[in-house]
Amino acid sequence: MAMVLGKSYLFSACDYSQKKNQEGGGPLYSKRIPGFCCSRNRFTSLKMMALRCDFNAQRMVYLEREILSKRRFHLVPIKAQWNQIQNGLIGKTPKWWETGLQPNMKEVTSAQDLVDSLLNAGDKLVIVDFYSPSCGGCKTLFPKICQLAKMNPDLQFLQVNYEEHKSMCYTLNVHVLPFFRFYRGSRGRVCQFSCTNATIKKFKDALAKYATDGCSLGPAKGLDEKELLALAANKDLSFTYKPKPVQPDPNPVPEKEDTPVLKTCLNSKESEEKSLVGARG
Incomplete structure (x- = not known):
């Protein structure tokens, strides 16, 4: 059976080192592959490199088409390569x-993952990086972000792919890339901004300011x-959130009413205006 792998062909063959063609004396294959062998079972000008190994107790021949001026064989084992192809490593x-x-x-x-990651970080400074695979500024800036993450192992960096989470980014009012948000402990979000490779100083200044902050209480x-x-109202996101119940104030402050002095002042002004209108009339 022939198996197509890209531009190459893999098929079982007999022991061609012992069997010979009666006419041409060339190697005889168990199944002739059209376009590869001529009538005398000899290779054409479209050169092939034959690779042989044992696979599942059968001898396999790996043929790759090449246009070469000289004809030659090159035998190498392919069992390891075949395993890598199956595992998707090549x-x-x-x-x-x-x-x-x-x-x-x-x-x-997901949105739930973002919320849980921020809550589980505790007092640690968390930096949320909104990026897009098609953003040139994000691609240029990313190596420096990785370098800063390596220099600050106590910080947590979260990456949000804009292309995969557009609806969530819209809900969070993220419309410019690359975009960063800094969160710390009970203080929540401490700053947000957009910067590029040319304005990386903005990122470094925020990092120096909030990374050395004291622990947040609560x-x-x-x-x-x-x-x-x-986020909970967005139907595109599988995120649920119950709003916190509003507790009534145990000591409500009563609304202040107008004092009688203020009312008398207003009444005096109204009487003066009426007297002036009557005098003019």
Whole structure:
């Protein structure tokens, strides 16, 4: 059986080292492949490189078409390569937003993941990076963000792919890329801004200011209440949130009424205006 792998062909063959063609004396294959062998079973000017190994107790021949001036064989084992092809390891190159990642950098998968990551960070400074694979500014700035993450292992960097989470970004009012938000403990969001490779100083200044802040007191806080309600109202997101119940004030302040002195002043002014109108009339 022939198996197509890109521009190459993989098929089972007999022991061609022993069998000979009666006419031409060339190697005889168990099945002739059209376009590869001529009538005398000899190779044409479209040269093939024959690669042989044992695969599942059968001898396999790996043929690759090449235009060469000379004819030659090159035999190498392909069992390891075939396993890598099955596992998807060959031909897979990492994307630019996947290279240089540090242990303290994490890709956000959903709105719930973003909320949970901020709440679980405690007093740690969390930097949320909104980026897009098609954004040139994001691509240029990303290596420096990875370098800063490596220099600050105590910080948490969250990456939000704009192309995969457009609806969530719209709800959070993120419309410019690259865009960053800084969160810290119970203080919640401390700053937000957009910067590029040319304005990286803005990012470094915010990092120096909030990374050395003292620990925040109280429970961890992430997104604002309005943002949480907006995410829960978005039907495109599988996120649920129950608003906090509004507790009545135990000591309400009564509304102040107008004092009698103020009322008498108003009455005197009204009487004066009436007397002036009567005098003119």
